Amino acid sequence: MCIRDRRGPLGAIKGYASLMLEGDYGQVPKEFIEPLDIIFRSTDTLTKTVSDFLDVSRIEQGEMKFYLKNFDVATLVDEVVNEQRLNFKKNNLELRLKSEKGEYIVHEDKAKLKQVLINLVDNSNKYTKAGWIEIGLKKTNENKLLFSVKDSGVGISKETLPLLFKKFSRAQDAQGSNILGTGLGLYVAKKLIEAKGGRIWAESEGKGKGSQFYVELNLAEQTTKV
Ligand SMILES: Nc1ncnc2c1ncn2[C@@H]1O[C@H](COP(=O)(O)OP(=O)(O)OP(=O)(O)O)[C@@H](O)[C@H]1O
Ligand SMILES: [Mg+2]
Numbered sequence: 001m002c003i004r005d006r007r008g009p010l011g012a013i014k015g016y017a018s019l020m021l022e023g024d025y026g027q028v029p030k031e032f033i034e035p036l037d038i039i040f041r042s043t044d045t046l047t048k049t050v051s052d053f054l055d056v057s058r059i060e061q062g063e064m065k066f067y068l069k070n071f072d073v074a075t076l077v078d079e080v081v082n083e084q085r086l087n088f089k090k091n092n093l094e095l096r097l098k099s100e101k102g103e104y105i106v107h108e109d110k111a112k113l114k115q116v117l118i119n120l121v122d123n124s125n126k127y128t129k130a131g132w133i134e135i136g137l138k139k140t141n142e143n144k145l146l147f148s149v150k151d152s153g154v155g156i157s158k159e160t161l162p163l164l165f166k167k168f169s170r171a172q173d174a175q176g177s178n179i180l181g182t183g184l185g186l187y188v189a190k191k192l193i194e195a196k197g198g199r200i201w202a203e204s205e206g207k208g209k210g211s212q213f214y215v216e217l218n219l220a221e222q223t224t225k226v
Contacts, residue, residue, distance in 0.1 A: 010043055010046060010047045010050065011047075013039065013043045014040060014043040014044065014047070017036050017037075017039045017040040017043065018040055020032075020036055021033065021036050021037065021040060045180060049182055049184075052182060052184040052185065052188055053184070055184075055188045055191075055192075056167065056184060056187070056188065059188070059191045064191075064192075064195065066108075066109040066112065066195065066196065067109050067110075067111070068107055068108060068109055068196075069107070069108075069110065070105055070106070070107050070220050071105070071106065071108070071110050072103050072104055072105055073104040073105075073106055073113070073137060073145060073147065073217070074099060074102065074103060074104050074137060076110065076113065076114055076117065077099060077117065077135065077137050077147065079114070080114060080117045080118055080121055081095070081097065081121075081135060083118075084118070084121050084122065084125065087122070087125050088125060088133060091125060091128070091129075092130070093125065093128055093130070093131065093132060093133050094131070094132040094133070095132070095133055095135070096132055096133065096134040096135070097134075097135055097136075098134055098135065098136035099135070099136055099137040099138070100136075100137065100138040100139070102139070104137060104139070104145045104219065105219060105220045106145070106217050106218065106219060106220050107218075107220040108196055108198075108217065109192075109196070112192045113192075113217075115188075115189075115192070116188075116189040116192055116193060116200070116215065117147065117215075119185035119186065119188075119189055120149045120189070120213045120215070121133075121135065121149055122185075123149075123185065123186075123213070124149050124150075124151040124153060124211070124213070126179050126180075126181065127151070127153045127154045127179070127211070128151040128152060128153030128154070128210075129153065129154070130152070131151070131152030131153070131210075132151070132152050133149065133150070133151045133152075134148075134149070134150040134151070135147075135148070135149055136148040136149075136150070139219070140216070142219075143218055143219050143221075144216055144217065144218060144219060145216070145217050145219055146214060146215070146216050147214070147215040147216075147217070148212060148213065148214050148215075149212070149213045150210065150211070150212040150213075151210050151211055151212075152210045153210055153211060154171075154207065154208065154211075155204045155205065155206055155207045155208050155209040155210050155211055156171060156202065156204035156206075156207070156211050157171070157204075157206055157207050158206060160172070161202060161203075161204060164186050164202055165186045165187055165189075165190040165200070165202075166187060167183070167184065167187045168182065168183040168184065168187075169183050169186070169187070170183040186200075186202075193215055193217075196217075197218055198215060198216055198217040198218065199214075199215070199216040200213070200214065200215045200216075201213075201214055202214075
């Protein structure tokens with residue numbers, strides 16, 4: 001890894017920890033491997049927290065910038081699934097892919113949509129102790145797509161459901177658990193999706209009964225080639 005590619009102080013900490021772990025500065029003494037690995041992984045978490053706080057400030061100041069272009073959501077979903085596959089494996093969760101074949105061209109900010117999808121997939125992984133996670137993509141009509149993440153996890157109570165997308169909102173059991181999180185992911189996700197005319201929502205039959213998260217987006221108008 002090239003440290004120059006990693007921007008900012010957190011990137012430098014993570015980059016150098018990674019280089020040391022990979023042995024670029026000589027063989028690492030056995031007792032240093034675990035602390036270095038903790039530095040590496042904690043920096044990752046901290047980077048995400050800092051980035052969520054920056055997003056919240058930008059949203060609230062009306063300064064969030066969107067870089068829109070046409071792209072295929074099916075390809076993006078594949079990318080997210082492949083990046084997260086290892087995390088499902090670590091938790092022994094069965095990954096079910098239920099996307100309907102085809103292209104799903106939208107005119108959106110790709111990086112921001114990826115951030116939203118990662119948070120939903122990461123949440124399902126964090127809040128499912130055993131069982132499965134199902135990721136789906138389909139067209140609901142001519143001009144809308146529906147992305148879904150369903151899981152067999154801890155579920156969400158009727159009382160908590162309307163609060164999930166609020167800032168710092170975490171279910172009681174999430175707060176008490178050792179699952180890391182600031183409760184900003186869904187707040188940011190809702191703002192990002194709604195800013196461009198999409199919808200995001202959650203459903204659950206209750207605690208212990210799994211959860212379903214949905215994102216509905218407008219498909220880009222396609223010019224038909226004659
Ligand atoms: N798939 C899920 N199953 C059960 N509860 C969930 C699920 N996804 C989210 N939640 C609940 O919604 C809360 C808010 O989610 P959100 O993504 O905003 O925060 P977080 O994951 O706790 O932290 P982070 O800011 O790191 O994303 C979670 O703390 C959890 O209580
Ligand atoms: Mg989250």
